[in-house]
Amino acid sequence: MDILIVGAGLAGSEAAWQLAQRGHQVHLHEMRPGHLTPAHQTGYAAEMVCSNSFKSDDPNSATGILKAELRRMDSLVLACAERTRVPAGNSLAVDREAFSRLVTETLRSHPRIQWVEGLVETPSLSMPTILATGPLTAEPLAEWLAQRLGQPRLFFYDAIAPIVERDSINMDIAFRATRYDKGEPDFLNCPMDQETYERFHRALMAAPKADLHDFDTPFFEACLPIEVMAERGLETLRHGPMKPVGLTDPRTGRWPYAAVQLRQDSLAGDHYNLVGFQTRLKWSAQQEVFRMIPGLEEAVFARLGSIHRNTYVAAPEVLDATLAVRNVPGLWIAGQLSGIEGYLESTASGLAAAFSVNRAAAALAPAPFPRETMLGSLLHHLAHASMKHFSPVNAMLGLFPELPDGTLDHRALKRAGGARGLKQAKGAAYRLRALEALDRYLS
Template sequence: MIHIVGAGLAGSEAAWQLASRGHDVRLTEMRPRWATPAHTTDRAAEMVCSNSFKSDDPDSATGILKAEMRRMDSLILRCAETTRVPAGNSLAVDREAFSQSVTEALKSHPRIQWEEAQIVAPEAGVPTILATGPLTADPLADWLAQHTGTTRLHFYDAIAPIVERQSIDMGIAWMAARYDKGGADFINCPLDKAQYERFLDALLSAERVPLHEVDTPYFEACLPIEVMADRGRETLRHGPMKPMGLDDPRTGRWPHAVVQLRQDTLAGELFNLVGFQTRLKWGAQKEVFRLIPGLENAEFARFGSIHRNTYVQAPAVLDATLAVKSIPDLWIAGQLSGVEGYLESAAGGLAAAFATDRAVRGLAPMPFPPDTMLGSLLHYLAHASSVDFGPTNAMLGLLPPLPEGLLDLRTLKRAGGTRAVKSAKGRAHRERALHSLEQHLILAGGLP
């Protein structure tokens, strides 16, 4: 029996992968009896902060990672595809339907035993994957820190608000995707310069939820909207409120700034404010976000919030297979391992299952090649600097450089500019990654 602690994205993927390989799995989830500051259900793979698995561009980092995970029969991506909602060039889901789909798959599998309990320490001698996520309960987190000889690391993460579709004024807002990529899937609320300045003044002066741990940093890829605004009055216009590629049908031009909303449910009755994660107090959110044209009468189905996330100092704790160096038969997957993002967390669960399966069968560890997107993530966790280690998303910059002379960059730039060069590099990375993964799976004995 293999024990998996935590039925989030990583734990769910790991349980499915191991059960599919013929292993008996005990999957332990502490919710709903022991709640977290962010979760609201007792279901598996609950998506808290967003409903997006990021870009579907096949030549992007997330596109490559998705292709690798599909090759290895990812349950998370399969359920995501069946519950997806319109989101331009991204994979977004109805989070309730998605979570329900994953839960049903796990609970109906004959080799998965689901239990509700809080685990304070893994059982000695039992192969165990800790996939308890960034909201790991204190007793287990304290045990882990003590037995790995490291301190617990933290960062603050924030959640964006969700509004009811019928409360959005579509006489002002309009449906479109940036540069018309992927269909007219987003609701766009335009702001002129005066409206933007008014919104910014209100945002900067609004009351914020106090932080209990003032020395804990934010995760840079998911900053609260007001923290971004603190960095300069133009920051939002070049971030989540950038107007580029969005022609206002009333003027035929790009607005001064835009707020985009993405569909959150299959029925289309709820939309979330893209990139508007926040630590404003709930009353302040109503006042400030209703200053956005089209949201003057917005009804909030959920307000934004902030919570503290925990992760381990991966370079000191983990090897490139996610095995804990100092504790036999223990692996860590998901955000607790130091990756950030839903897709990356699920990929970590898949990798931990791959490693645990080999260990249980008495086979030598076999890290994923670093020129695959998954392998590059795990290589970063194992080999990054311990001094300034921080969580990371999938990025092309984590992959080894392409061979010299593989691409004629000068000709590409003359023909299509910087975008053509970027696309060609991404395509070359994808082709190399998938070829390398295929060779890796052949050497490992393939998939069931």
């Protein structure tokens, strides 16, 4: 069957691969590079703009479980990420350009994928269609979608962190370490004492910021600009991205008062991004304020941070748990446009939409992923959350249905490993249940 996919981001790329592998003829439309967004810089598929991380590899975390599910379903995006990964402690991070190139080459060379460059404004829906145009959907298509859905669009603001050149970091001050020595010491850490931290906080609060034109549009809580976090109190950053715990400065033998972490952003190791430092500061202010960080006094910025408005749909009113649009036959929505947030989650939603379209093409009844899987729990939340408090969602253990009574001996686990031990045991139980449920579903 011929299938239209609009958007070659993470979700669209994964959907195209999954459907082509199942024998369908995929028409993959991508507006870039002819029509760039405020965040994208290339015409490659699956371009990562905000960070280069697919989050934690801890097997018992929500993202670790979701990765295990994707591996069992032959995820193209995850396979390409593994081949282009860069050191990032206990996380999966990639060289952005190498990763996007690899995804692009794989899709363009597939005999059943036709890559079409250009803007799609009004899909005809003459064939099954997946919209995976992301949070920066072009205005004509966004207006068409809003009219077809009969409801206004929702928005939130998202920000991008700056990247600095490795050779401009003062390694007499910065040191390599991961918190509590988990994994390899792959992060560069810039330590601050109390006086330096408070001076940096004051400068951050006073620095000029880019104007926002939609004052009723919220920030995404899971990716707040660094200055918005700073406005919530003097200690907020020390308990967030600048948390110093588990980072022993070799010059002092102690934890610093605060620390800025930098993560490798390229295979060559020549670029590092400031972890958690997404920002809406004006560009001149970014260079002035961020060079106050010890070790970054002479920093050369390969890319400065920025902020943009993201679009998503009111998923609980629009989508079912297979990502099909309830009142528009033949239309599915995947990726961040659907209300999913995060690179890994967007990839998973593209895979789920492909599974759903494949079943529809075979005239089979819709079959949502089991609630016991991380992917199933994510999509169930999209379809059934309360609209009153709905906002984009990441993979979280809290989305899972509770474990049956008696699965864990909470008292014994707390005695043995405290709250951390109980959390790990609970995550392991969720993982085992999720993969067993996925195997039954796939069979």
